Amino acid sequence: MRNPVSDTIVGIKPSGIRKFFDIVTEMNDKNVISLGVGEPDFDTPWHIRDEGIYSLEKGRSHYTGNTGLVELRKEICNYLKRSQGIQYDYSKEVIVTVGGSEAIDIGLRAMCNPGDEVIIPQPSYVSYEPCALLAGAVPVIIDLKEENEFRLTADELKAAITDKTKVLILPFPNNPTGGIMERADLEAIREVIIENDIYVMSDEIYAELTYKDKHVSIASLEGMRERTVLINGFSKAYAMTGWRLGYACGPEEIIRQMTKIHQYCIMCAPTTSQYAAIEALKNGDKDVEEMRAEYNRRRRFLMNAFKEMNIKVFEPYGAFYIFPCIKEFGMTSDEFATRFLAEEKVAAVPGTAFGASGEGFLRISYAYSLERLKEAMKRFAHFVEKLRAEKS
Amino acid sequence: MKMEEELLAIIEKNSRIDLKELAVILGVSEIDIVNTLQKLEEEGVVCGYHTMINWEKTSIEKVTALIEVRVTPQRGQGFDNIAERIYKYPEVQSVYLISGGYDLLVTLEGKTLREVSSFVSDKLSTLETVLSTATHFILKKYKDHGTILGAKSEDEREIVTP
Numbered sequence: 001m002r003n004p005v006s007d008t009i010v011g012i013k014p015s016g017i018r019k020f021f022d023i024v025t026e027m028n029d030k031n032v033i034s035l036g037v038g039e040p041d042f043d044t045p046w047h048i049r050d051e052g053i054y055s056l057e058k059g060r061s062h063y064t065g066n067t068g069l070v071e072l073r074k075e076i077c078n079y080l081k082r083s084q085g086i087q088y089d090y091s092k093e094v095i096v097t098v099g100g101s102e103a104i105d106i107g108l109r110a111m112c113n114p115g116d117e118v119i120i121p122q123p124s125y126v127s128y129e130p131c132a133l134l135a136g137a138v139p140v141i142i143d144l145k146e147e148n149e150f151r152l153t154a155d156e157l158k159a160a161i162t163d164k165t166k167v168l169i170l171p172f173p174n175n176p177t178g179g180i181m182e183r184a185d186l187e188a189i190r191e192v193i194i195e196n197d198i199y200v201m202s203d204e205i206y207a208e209l210t211y212k213d214k215h216v217s218i219a220s221l222e223g224m225r226e227r228t229v230l231i232n233g234f235s236k237a238y239a240m241t242g243w244r245l246g247y248a249c250g251p252e253e254i255i256r257q258m259t260k261i262h263q264y265c266i267m268c269a270p271t272t273s274q275y276a277a278i279e280a281l282k283n284g285d286k287d288v289e290e291m292r293a294e295y296n297r298r299r300r301f302l303m304n305a306f307k308e309m310n311i312k313v314f315e316p317y318g319a320f321y322i323f324p325c326i327k328e329f330g331m332t333s334d335e336f337a338t339r340f341l342a343e344e345k346v347a348a349v350p351g352t353a354f355g356a357s358g359e360g361f362l363r364i365s366y367a368y369s370l371e372r373l374k375e376a377m378k379r380f381a382h383f384v385e386k387l388r389a390e391k392s
Numbered sequence: 393m394k395m396e397e398e399l400l401a402i403i404e405k406n407s408r409i410d411l412k413e414l415a416v417i418l419g420v421s422e423i424d425i426v427n428t429l430q431k432l433e434e435e436g437v438v439c440g441y442h443t444m445i446n447w448e449k450t451s452i453e454k455v456t457a458l459i460e461v462r463v464t465p466q467r468g469q470g471f472d473n474i475a476e477r478i479y480k481y482p483e484v485q486s487v488y489l490i491s492g493g494y495d496l497l498v499t500l501e502g503k504t505l506r507e508v509s510s511f512v513s514d515k516l517s518t519l520e521t522v523l524s525t526a527t528h529f530i531l532k533k534y535k536d537h538g539t540i541l542g543a544k545s546e547d548e549r550e551i552v553t554p
Binding site: 015017020021024025032034036037038039041125126127175293297298300301304347349353370 | 398402413416417418419547549550551552553554
Protein backbone atom coordinates (compact mmCIF):
# COMPACT_ATOMS: atom_id res chain seq x y z
CA MET A 1 0.00 0.00 0.00
CA ARG A 2 1.05 3.56 -0.57
CA ASN A 3 2.00 5.77 2.34
CA PRO A 4 -1.37 7.14 3.45
CA VAL A 5 -0.09 10.34 5.02
CA SER A 6 1.56 13.55 4.00
CA ASP A 7 5.32 13.83 4.33
CA THR A 8 4.98 17.47 5.34
CA ILE A 9 2.73 16.63 8.26
CA VAL A 10 4.80 13.66 9.31
CA GLY A 11 7.79 15.99 9.29
CA ILE A 12 6.20 18.31 11.81
CA LYS A 13 7.30 17.59 15.36
CA PRO A 14 4.56 16.87 17.89
CA SER A 15 4.34 19.68 20.42
CA GLY A 16 6.66 19.45 23.43
CA ILE A 17 3.66 20.22 25.57
CA ARG A 18 2.05 17.03 24.39
CA LYS A 19 5.07 14.99 25.45
CA PHE A 20 4.97 16.45 28.93
CA PHE A 21 1.21 16.05 29.06
CA ASP A 22 1.63 12.33 28.39
CA ILE A 23 4.18 11.97 31.19
CA VAL A 24 1.83 13.68 33.64
CA THR A 25 -1.19 11.69 32.52
CA GLU A 26 0.72 8.43 32.76
CA MET A 27 1.55 9.14 36.40
CA ASN A 28 -2.15 9.39 37.07
CA ASP A 29 -1.47 10.64 40.59
CA LYS A 30 -4.19 12.53 42.40
CA ASN A 31 -1.64 14.42 44.47
CA VAL A 32 -0.06 16.09 41.49
CA ILE A 33 -0.64 19.81 41.44
CA SER A 34 -0.33 21.36 38.06
CA LEU A 35 1.20 24.70 37.18
CA GLY A 36 1.11 23.71 33.56
CA VAL A 37 -2.03 25.27 32.23
CA GLY A 38 -2.16 28.00 29.61
CA GLU A 39 -5.71 29.11 30.30
CA PRO A 40 -7.39 31.20 32.99
CA ASP A 41 -8.70 29.46 36.11
CA PHE A 42 -11.67 31.83 36.22
CA ASP A 43 -14.92 30.76 34.63
CA THR A 44 -16.28 33.10 31.97
CA PRO A 45 -18.07 35.97 33.78
CA TRP A 46 -21.71 35.09 34.24
CA HIS A 47 -23.19 38.00 32.25
CA ILE A 48 -21.20 36.84 29.22
CA ARG A 49 -22.28 33.21 29.58
CA ASP A 50 -25.83 34.43 30.07
CA GLU A 51 -25.75 36.23 26.70
CA GLY A 52 -24.63 32.99 25.06
CA ILE A 53 -27.50 31.12 26.66
CA TYR A 54 -29.94 33.86 25.71
CA SER A 55 -28.83 33.73 22.09
CA LEU A 56 -29.58 29.99 22.06
CA GLU A 57 -32.98 30.56 23.62
CA LYS A 58 -33.74 33.02 20.87
CA GLY A 59 -32.89 30.37 18.30
CA ARG A 60 -29.72 32.02 17.04
CA SER A 61 -28.39 28.68 15.93
CA HIS A 62 -27.39 29.51 12.36
CA TYR A 63 -24.27 30.48 10.47
CA THR A 64 -23.19 34.08 10.64
CA GLY A 65 -21.50 35.93 7.79
CA ASN A 66 -18.01 34.62 6.99
CA THR A 67 -16.18 37.40 8.76
CA GLY A 68 -18.49 37.35 11.78
CA LEU A 69 -21.46 39.32 13.09
CA VAL A 70 -21.44 42.98 12.10
CA GLU A 71 -22.17 44.06 15.67
CA LEU A 72 -19.24 42.04 16.97
CA ARG A 73 -16.86 43.43 14.37
CA LYS A 74 -18.02 46.94 15.25
CA GLU A 75 -17.38 46.26 18.94
CA ILE A 76 -13.92 44.91 18.11
CA CYS A 77 -13.18 48.14 16.25
CA ASN A 78 -14.48 50.19 19.19
CA TYR A 79 -12.26 48.24 21.54
CA LEU A 80 -9.12 48.75 19.43
CA LYS A 81 -9.95 52.42 19.04
CA ARG A 82 -10.34 53.00 22.76
CA SER A 83 -7.48 50.78 23.89
CA GLN A 84 -4.89 51.40 21.17
CA GLY A 85 -6.17 54.39 19.23
CA ILE A 86 -6.18 52.33 16.02
CA GLN A 87 -9.10 52.76 13.66
CA TYR A 88 -10.14 49.70 11.64
CA ASP A 89 -12.98 49.45 9.15
CA TYR A 90 -15.29 46.71 10.46
CA SER A 91 -16.49 45.90 6.97
CA LYS A 92 -13.13 45.25 5.34
CA GLU A 93 -10.38 45.00 7.90
CA VAL A 94 -11.69 42.60 10.55
CA ILE A 95 -12.29 38.87 10.58
CA VAL A 96 -13.65 36.85 13.49
CA THR A 97 -11.90 33.50 13.80
CA VAL A 98 -12.01 30.27 15.77
CA GLY A 99 -9.61 31.42 18.45
CA GLY A 100 -6.44 33.37 17.87
CA SER A 101 -4.98 30.04 16.67
CA GLU A 102 -7.00 30.03 13.48
CA ALA A 103 -5.99 33.61 12.76
CA ILE A 104 -2.31 32.61 13.04
CA ASP A 105 -2.85 29.75 10.60
CA ILE A 106 -4.88 31.55 7.95
CA GLY A 107 -2.86 34.74 8.35
CA LEU A 108 0.39 32.96 7.51
CA ARG A 109 -1.24 31.04 4.66
CA ALA A 110 -2.67 34.26 3.25
CA MET A 111 0.67 36.08 3.39
CA CYS A 112 3.34 33.54 2.50
CA ASN A 113 4.54 32.23 -0.85
CA PRO A 114 6.49 28.96 -0.86
CA GLY A 115 10.00 29.63 0.39
CA ASP A 116 9.17 32.93 2.08
CA GLU A 117 10.80 33.25 5.46
CA VAL A 118 8.83 33.80 8.62
CA ILE A 119 10.80 35.09 11.58
CA ILE A 120 9.71 33.55 14.88
CA PRO A 121 11.18 34.81 18.14
CA GLN A 122 11.36 32.02 20.70
CA PRO A 123 10.54 30.97 23.39
CA SER A 124 6.99 31.44 22.18
CA TYR A 125 3.68 29.76 21.64
CA VAL A 126 3.92 26.34 20.03
CA SER A 127 1.91 26.87 16.87
CA TYR A 128 3.85 29.52 14.92
CA GLU A 129 6.49 27.18 13.56
CA PRO A 130 4.14 24.39 12.36
CA CYS A 131 1.71 26.94 10.91
CA ALA A 132 4.55 28.57 8.96
CA LEU A 133 5.58 25.14 7.65
CA LEU A 134 1.99 24.33 6.67
CA ALA A 135 1.89 27.63 4.80
CA GLY A 136 4.92 26.46 2.80
CA ALA A 137 7.10 29.07 4.44
CA VAL A 138 10.50 28.64 6.06
CA PRO A 139 10.59 29.39 9.80
CA VAL A 140 13.59 31.40 10.92
CA ILE A 141 14.03 31.29 14.66
CA ILE A 142 15.39 34.10 16.81
CA ASP A 143 16.57 32.89 20.21
CA LEU A 144 15.51 35.58 22.63
CA LYS A 145 17.75 36.22 25.60
CA GLU A 146 17.06 36.33 29.28
CA GLU A 147 19.34 39.34 29.74
CA ASN A 148 16.92 41.29 27.53
CA GLU A 149 13.98 39.94 29.53
CA PHE A 150 13.18 37.94 26.40
CA ARG A 151 12.33 41.09 24.44
CA LEU A 152 13.16 41.29 20.75
CA THR A 153 15.94 43.75 19.98
CA ALA A 154 16.56 45.57 16.71
CA ASP A 155 19.96 43.90 16.34
CA GLU A 156 18.53 40.42 16.75
CA LEU A 157 15.90 41.21 14.17
CA LYS A 158 18.40 42.69 11.71
CA ALA A 159 20.58 39.61 11.96
CA ALA A 160 17.65 37.33 11.09
CA ILE A 161 16.41 39.25 8.05
CA THR A 162 17.29 38.04 4.55
CA ASP A 163 15.89 39.08 1.19
CA LYS A 164 13.38 36.20 1.57
CA THR A 165 11.94 37.50 4.84
CA LYS A 166 8.23 38.16 4.54
CA VAL A 167 6.69 38.10 8.00
CA LEU A 168 7.86 38.74 11.54
CA ILE A 169 5.77 37.14 14.26
CA LEU A 170 5.60 39.31 17.34
CA PRO A 171 4.33 37.27 20.30
CA PHE A 172 3.97 39.82 23.09
CA PRO A 173 2.92 39.80 25.91
CA ASN A 174 4.65 36.46 25.71
CA ASN A 175 3.69 32.93 26.52
CA PRO A 176 5.80 31.29 28.09
CA THR A 177 8.17 33.99 29.40
CA GLY A 178 5.74 36.67 30.56
CA GLY A 179 7.96 39.16 28.74
CA ILE A 180 6.53 42.29 27.11
CA MET A 181 7.58 44.82 24.48
CA GLU A 182 7.18 48.41 25.62
CA ARG A 183 6.76 51.37 23.32
CA ALA A 184 10.50 52.09 23.13
CA ASP A 185 11.25 48.44 22.29
CA LEU A 186 8.67 48.54 19.52
CA GLU A 187 9.97 51.85 18.16
CA ALA A 188 13.43 50.31 17.90
CA ILE A 189 12.29 47.38 15.75
CA ARG A 190 9.80 49.48 13.78
CA GLU A 191 12.60 51.13 11.80
CA VAL A 192 14.12 47.78 10.89
CA ILE A 193 10.74 46.44 9.79
CA ILE A 194 9.93 49.38 7.55
CA GLU A 195 13.44 49.63 6.15
CA ASN A 196 13.31 45.97 5.09
CA ASP A 197 9.69 46.09 3.94
CA ILE A 198 8.45 43.13 5.97
CA TYR A 199 5.07 42.41 7.51
CA VAL A 200 4.22 41.76 11.13
CA MET A 201 1.85 39.27 12.62
CA SER A 202 1.35 40.62 16.12
CA ASP A 203 -0.19 38.05 18.44
CA GLU A 204 -1.67 40.17 21.20
CA ILE A 205 -3.89 37.58 22.84
CA TYR A 206 -2.53 38.61 26.28
CA ALA A 207 -2.88 42.36 25.57
CA GLU A 208 -5.20 42.92 28.53
CA LEU A 209 -2.91 41.13 30.95
CA THR A 210 -0.02 43.49 31.59
CA TYR A 211 1.17 44.67 34.97
CA LYS A 212 3.30 47.69 34.20
CA ASP A 213 2.00 50.20 31.67
CA LYS A 214 -0.89 49.37 29.36
CA HIS A 215 -0.05 47.19 26.40
CA VAL A 216 1.05 49.02 23.24
CA SER A 217 0.26 47.43 19.89
CA ILE A 218 2.87 47.75 17.19
CA ALA A 219 0.02 48.53 14.79
CA SER A 220 -0.48 51.84 16.60
CA LEU A 221 3.02 53.02 15.62
CA GLU A 222 3.49 55.27 12.64
CA GLY A 223 3.69 53.40 9.36
CA MET A 224 2.90 50.05 10.98
CA ARG A 225 -0.86 49.74 10.64
CA GLU A 226 -0.56 49.01 6.93
CA ARG A 227 1.96 46.22 7.48
CA THR A 228 0.56 44.54 10.59
CA VAL A 229 -1.96 41.78 11.11
CA LEU A 230 -3.11 42.25 14.69
CA ILE A 231 -4.39 39.09 16.33
CA ASN A 232 -6.36 39.06 19.52
CA GLY A 233 -9.24 37.13 21.02
CA PHE A 234 -11.45 36.48 24.00
CA SER A 235 -9.77 33.47 25.60
CA LYS A 236 -7.37 35.15 27.98
CA ALA A 237 -8.89 38.56 28.72
CA TYR A 238 -12.41 37.28 29.36
CA ALA A 239 -11.57 33.71 30.38
CA MET A 240 -13.35 32.32 27.32
CA THR A 241 -10.95 29.63 26.10
CA GLY A 242 -13.61 27.03 25.47
CA TRP A 243 -15.70 29.39 23.35
CA ARG A 244 -12.99 29.34 20.68
CA LEU A 245 -13.17 32.92 19.53
CA GLY A 246 -10.52 35.28 18.25
CA TYR A 247 -10.02 37.85 15.53
CA ALA A 248 -7.57 39.44 13.17
CA CYS A 249 -7.44 43.04 11.99
CA GLY A 250 -5.24 44.34 9.25
CA PRO A 251 -4.91 45.69 5.74
CA GLU A 252 -7.91 44.95 3.53
CA GLU A 253 -5.96 42.90 0.97
CA ILE A 254 -4.65 40.50 3.63
CA ILE A 255 -7.97 40.17 5.46
CA ARG A 256 -9.71 39.50 2.15
CA GLN A 257 -7.42 36.55 1.39
CA MET A 258 -7.67 35.26 4.96
CA THR A 259 -11.44 35.38 4.59
CA LYS A 260 -11.20 33.18 1.53
CA ILE A 261 -9.40 30.42 3.42
CA HIS A 262 -11.70 30.86 6.40
CA GLN A 263 -14.81 30.63 4.26
CA TYR A 264 -13.74 27.34 2.72
CA CYS A 265 -12.32 25.72 5.86
CA ILE A 266 -14.44 27.08 8.68
CA MET A 267 -17.38 29.00 7.24
CA CYS A 268 -17.78 31.11 10.34
CA ALA A 269 -16.80 31.21 13.99
CA PRO A 270 -19.32 29.70 16.45
CA THR A 271 -22.45 31.84 16.55
CA THR A 272 -23.19 31.43 20.26
CA SER A 273 -19.66 32.53 21.08
CA GLN A 274 -20.00 35.59 18.89
CA TYR A 275 -23.10 36.77 20.72
CA ALA A 276 -21.39 36.20 24.06
CA ALA A 277 -18.32 38.10 22.84
CA ILE A 278 -20.40 41.19 22.02
CA GLU A 279 -21.43 41.30 25.67
CA ALA A 280 -17.81 40.77 26.73
CA LEU A 281 -16.60 43.78 24.75
CA LYS A 282 -19.52 45.96 25.76
CA ASN A 283 -19.66 45.25 29.47
CA GLY A 284 -16.61 43.20 30.39
CA ASP A 285 -14.04 45.86 31.29
CA LYS A 286 -14.67 45.50 35.00
CA ASP A 287 -14.23 41.73 34.90
CA VAL A 288 -10.94 42.09 33.09
CA GLU A 289 -9.77 44.60 35.65
CA GLU A 290 -10.63 42.30 38.54
CA MET A 291 -8.96 39.29 36.97
CA ARG A 292 -5.89 41.33 36.13
CA ALA A 293 -5.66 42.52 39.75
CA GLU A 294 -5.87 38.94 40.96
CA TYR A 295 -3.20 37.75 38.50
CA ASN A 296 -1.01 40.60 39.61
CA ARG A 297 -1.26 39.55 43.26
CA ARG A 298 -0.24 36.02 42.32
CA ARG A 299 2.58 37.34 40.18
CA ARG A 300 3.94 39.33 43.10
CA PHE A 301 3.59 36.32 45.35
CA LEU A 302 5.61 34.14 42.96
CA MET A 303 8.29 36.78 42.39
CA ASN A 304 8.74 37.00 46.14
CA ALA A 305 8.71 33.22 46.57
CA PHE A 306 11.49 32.75 43.99
CA LYS A 307 13.46 35.60 45.49
CA GLU A 308 13.28 33.94 48.89
CA MET A 309 14.50 30.68 47.35
CA ASN A 310 17.30 32.58 45.65
CA ILE A 311 16.17 31.41 42.23
CA LYS A 312 17.14 33.63 39.34
CA VAL A 313 14.10 35.07 37.61
CA PHE A 314 13.38 38.27 35.73
CA GLU A 315 10.20 40.13 36.57
CA PRO A 316 7.53 39.27 34.01
CA TYR A 317 5.09 42.08 33.22
CA GLY A 318 2.64 40.23 31.01
CA ALA A 319 0.39 37.21 30.49
CA PHE A 320 0.16 34.82 33.47
CA TYR A 321 3.51 33.09 33.39
CA ILE A 322 6.76 33.37 35.24
CA PHE A 323 9.89 31.85 33.74
CA PRO A 324 12.46 30.98 36.42
CA CYS A 325 16.00 29.95 35.46
CA ILE A 326 17.06 26.51 36.67
CA LYS A 327 20.51 26.43 35.09
CA GLU A 328 22.27 26.39 38.48
CA PHE A 329 21.14 22.80 39.02
CA GLY A 330 23.03 21.52 36.00
CA MET A 331 20.02 19.77 34.53
CA THR A 332 18.13 20.25 31.31
CA SER A 333 14.64 21.72 31.55
CA ASP A 334 13.24 18.31 30.68
CA GLU A 335 15.17 16.55 33.42
CA PHE A 336 14.27 19.20 35.96
CA ALA A 337 10.56 19.14 35.08
CA THR A 338 10.46 15.34 35.09
CA ARG A 339 12.20 15.03 38.44
CA PHE A 340 10.14 17.86 39.93
CA LEU A 341 7.03 16.00 38.86
CA ALA A 342 8.19 12.61 40.11
CA GLU A 343 9.63 13.77 43.42
CA GLU A 344 7.45 16.70 44.41
CA LYS A 345 4.31 16.02 42.40
CA VAL A 346 4.23 19.39 40.71
CA ALA A 347 3.76 19.70 36.96
CA ALA A 348 5.48 22.70 35.36
CA VAL A 349 6.26 22.77 31.66
CA PRO A 350 9.93 22.67 30.58
CA GLY A 351 10.96 25.85 28.76
CA THR A 352 12.13 23.82 25.79
CA ALA A 353 8.50 23.02 24.90
CA PHE A 354 8.48 26.59 23.54
CA GLY A 355 11.71 26.47 21.59
CA ALA A 356 15.36 25.55 22.11
CA SER A 357 16.07 28.90 23.75
CA GLY A 358 13.77 27.88 26.58
CA GLU A 359 16.51 25.51 27.73
CA GLY A 360 17.36 26.14 31.35
CA PHE A 361 13.95 27.57 32.18
CA LEU A 362 10.61 26.40 33.46
CA ARG A 363 7.22 27.84 32.63
CA ILE A 364 5.17 28.39 35.75
CA SER A 365 1.58 29.38 35.10
CA TYR A 366 -0.17 31.47 37.71
CA ALA A 367 -3.64 30.79 36.41
CA TYR A 368 -4.17 29.10 39.77
CA SER A 369 -5.50 30.21 43.12
CA LEU A 370 -3.04 31.66 45.63
CA GLU A 371 -3.70 28.67 47.86
CA ARG A 372 -2.55 26.32 45.14
CA LEU A 373 0.47 28.46 44.30
CA LYS A 374 1.47 28.55 47.95
CA GLU A 375 1.49 24.78 48.17
CA ALA A 376 3.39 24.53 44.89
CA MET A 377 6.06 26.98 46.06
CA LYS A 378 6.45 25.05 49.29
CA ARG A 379 7.23 21.98 47.20
CA PHE A 380 9.50 23.98 44.91
CA ALA A 381 11.49 25.21 47.91
CA HIS A 382 11.77 21.67 49.22
CA PHE A 383 13.00 20.43 45.84
CA VAL A 384 15.52 23.23 45.47
CA GLU A 385 16.89 22.56 48.93
CA LYS A 386 17.33 18.91 48.08
CA LEU A 387 19.07 19.66 44.78
CA ARG A 388 21.43 22.14 46.37
CA ALA A 389 22.30 19.60 49.07
CA GLU A 390 22.98 16.97 46.38
CA LYS A 391 25.38 19.32 44.66
CA SER A 392 27.41 20.36 47.67
CA MET B 393 -6.26 55.13 47.50
CA LYS B 394 -5.86 52.34 44.96
CA MET B 395 -3.94 50.14 47.42
CA GLU B 396 -6.48 50.86 50.14
CA GLU B 397 -9.33 49.83 47.90
CA GLU B 398 -7.62 46.61 46.92
CA LEU B 399 -6.73 45.89 50.53
CA LEU B 400 -10.36 46.32 51.57
CA ALA B 401 -11.56 44.05 48.77
CA ILE B 402 -9.13 41.33 49.86
CA ILE B 403 -9.83 41.42 53.59
CA GLU B 404 -13.55 41.61 52.96
CA LYS B 405 -13.20 38.13 51.47
CA ASN B 406 -10.47 36.84 53.73
CA SER B 407 -9.91 38.61 57.01
CA ARG B 408 -7.47 35.94 58.19
CA ILE B 409 -4.85 36.63 55.54
CA ASP B 410 -1.55 37.41 57.23
CA LEU B 411 0.15 40.76 57.05
CA LYS B 412 3.29 39.53 55.35
CA GLU B 413 1.30 37.93 52.57
CA LEU B 414 -0.79 41.07 52.15
CA ALA B 415 2.39 43.10 51.78
CA VAL B 416 3.78 40.71 49.16
CA ILE B 417 0.70 40.45 46.99
CA LEU B 418 -0.02 44.18 47.13
CA GLY B 419 3.61 45.07 46.46
CA VAL B 420 4.01 47.33 49.52
CA SER B 421 5.81 47.05 52.85
CA GLU B 422 4.37 45.33 55.88
CA ILE B 423 4.52 48.62 57.78
CA ASP B 424 2.30 50.22 55.13
CA ILE B 425 -0.22 47.46 55.61
CA VAL B 426 -0.21 47.78 59.40
CA ASN B 427 -0.60 51.56 59.23
CA THR B 428 -3.35 51.43 56.63
CA LEU B 429 -5.31 48.81 58.55
CA GLN B 430 -4.96 50.76 61.76
CA LYS B 431 -6.17 53.91 60.04
CA LEU B 432 -9.12 52.10 58.47
CA GLU B 433 -10.08 50.67 61.85
CA GLU B 434 -9.84 54.04 63.55
CA GLU B 435 -11.93 55.68 60.87
CA GLY B 436 -14.55 52.99 61.33
CA VAL B 437 -14.15 51.82 57.74
CA VAL B 438 -13.18 48.39 58.98
CA CYS B 439 -15.81 47.66 61.63
CA GLY B 440 -15.05 44.06 62.45
CA TYR B 441 -13.64 40.75 61.30
CA HIS B 442 -16.26 38.06 60.98
CA THR B 443 -16.45 34.43 60.03
CA MET B 444 -18.95 33.08 57.57
CA ILE B 445 -20.56 29.95 58.89
CA ASN B 446 -22.89 27.64 57.04
CA TRP B 447 -25.05 26.75 60.02
CA GLU B 448 -27.00 24.26 57.96
CA LYS B 449 -23.99 21.98 58.05
CA THR B 450 -23.97 21.92 61.84
CA SER B 451 -26.40 20.26 64.19
CA ILE B 452 -27.29 23.65 65.60
CA GLU B 453 -30.81 24.79 64.76
CA LYS B 454 -31.28 28.34 63.62
CA VAL B 455 -33.98 30.20 61.75
CA THR B 456 -33.50 33.45 59.97
CA ALA B 457 -36.32 35.77 59.05
CA LEU B 458 -36.55 38.86 56.91
CA ILE B 459 -39.15 41.22 58.26
CA GLU B 460 -40.56 44.10 56.30
CA VAL B 461 -41.68 46.82 58.65
CA ARG B 462 -43.83 49.82 57.83
CA VAL B 463 -43.56 52.64 60.34
CA THR B 464 -44.69 56.21 60.89
CA PRO B 465 -41.67 58.48 60.77
CA GLN B 466 -41.40 60.82 63.75
CA ARG B 467 -41.05 64.55 63.49
CA GLY B 468 -37.44 65.64 63.83
CA GLN B 469 -36.26 62.06 64.09
CA GLY B 470 -37.27 60.49 60.81
CA PHE B 471 -36.70 56.78 61.06
CA ASP B 472 -33.61 56.89 63.25
CA ASN B 473 -35.36 56.60 66.56
CA ILE B 474 -37.48 53.64 65.65
CA ALA B 475 -34.54 51.95 63.90
CA GLU B 476 -32.52 52.30 67.07
CA ARG B 477 -35.27 50.80 69.19
CA ILE B 478 -35.26 47.79 66.88
CA TYR B 479 -31.53 47.27 66.40
CA LYS B 480 -30.86 47.29 70.13
CA TYR B 481 -32.36 43.82 70.40
CA PRO B 482 -29.42 41.42 70.20
CA GLU B 483 -31.38 38.87 68.16
CA VAL B 484 -31.70 41.47 65.41
CA GLN B 485 -28.92 40.89 62.87
CA SER B 486 -29.40 43.89 60.67
CA VAL B 487 -31.70 46.85 60.10
CA TYR B 488 -31.85 48.66 56.79
CA LEU B 489 -33.88 51.68 55.74
CA ILE B 490 -35.40 50.73 52.43
CA SER B 491 -36.94 52.66 49.57
CA GLY B 492 -40.18 51.37 48.11
CA GLY B 493 -43.22 49.66 49.58
CA TYR B 494 -42.06 49.48 53.18
CA ASP B 495 -39.58 51.30 55.38
CA LEU B 496 -37.33 49.03 57.38
CA LEU B 497 -35.94 45.63 56.55
CA VAL B 498 -35.01 43.72 59.67
CA THR B 499 -33.20 40.41 59.68
CA LEU B 500 -33.63 38.35 62.71
CA GLU B 501 -32.07 35.16 63.91
CA GLY B 502 -33.70 32.84 66.38
CA LYS B 503 -33.54 29.24 67.53
CA THR B 504 -37.05 28.31 66.46
CA LEU B 505 -39.95 29.63 64.43
CA ARG B 506 -41.80 30.25 67.64
CA GLU B 507 -39.02 32.39 69.02
CA VAL B 508 -38.98 34.54 65.91
CA SER B 509 -42.74 34.89 65.70
CA SER B 510 -43.05 35.82 69.33
CA PHE B 511 -40.43 38.50 68.82
CA VAL B 512 -42.45 39.90 65.95
CA SER B 513 -45.80 39.77 67.70
CA ASP B 514 -44.66 40.77 71.19
CA LYS B 515 -41.86 43.20 70.60
CA LEU B 516 -41.87 44.52 67.07
CA SER B 517 -45.55 44.90 66.27
CA THR B 518 -46.28 46.48 69.59
CA LEU B 519 -43.96 49.39 69.03
CA GLU B 520 -46.03 52.53 68.80
CA THR B 521 -44.86 53.70 65.42
CA VAL B 522 -44.95 50.32 63.71
CA LEU B 523 -47.90 50.18 61.30
CA SER B 524 -47.48 46.66 59.97
CA THR B 525 -44.98 43.83 59.55
CA ALA B 526 -44.53 41.01 57.04
CA THR B 527 -42.28 38.15 58.06
CA HIS B 528 -40.43 35.94 55.56
CA PHE B 529 -38.55 32.91 56.75
CA ILE B 530 -35.43 31.90 54.91
CA LEU B 531 -35.71 28.30 53.75
CA LYS B 532 -32.31 27.87 52.19
CA LYS B 533 -29.24 29.99 51.60
CA TYR B 534 -27.68 29.53 48.18
CA LYS B 535 -25.27 32.40 48.30
CA ASP B 536 -24.35 34.71 51.13
CA HIS B 537 -21.85 37.58 51.33
CA GLY B 538 -20.74 36.87 47.78
CA THR B 539 -19.93 33.26 48.61
CA ILE B 540 -21.77 30.34 47.06
CA LEU B 541 -22.66 27.86 49.77
CA GLY B 542 -22.48 24.24 48.76
CA ALA B 543 -20.19 21.95 46.85
CA LYS B 544 -16.85 23.35 45.77
CA SER B 545 -16.27 23.23 42.05
CA GLU B 546 -13.42 21.13 40.70
CA ASP B 547 -10.72 22.34 38.32
CA GLU B 548 -11.93 20.89 35.06
CA ARG B 549 -9.06 22.08 32.93
CA GLU B 550 -6.63 19.76 31.20
CA ILE B 551 -3.60 19.29 33.39
CA VAL B 552 -1.10 20.71 30.88
CA THR B 553 -1.96 22.97 27.93
CA PRO B 554 0.06 25.32 25.71
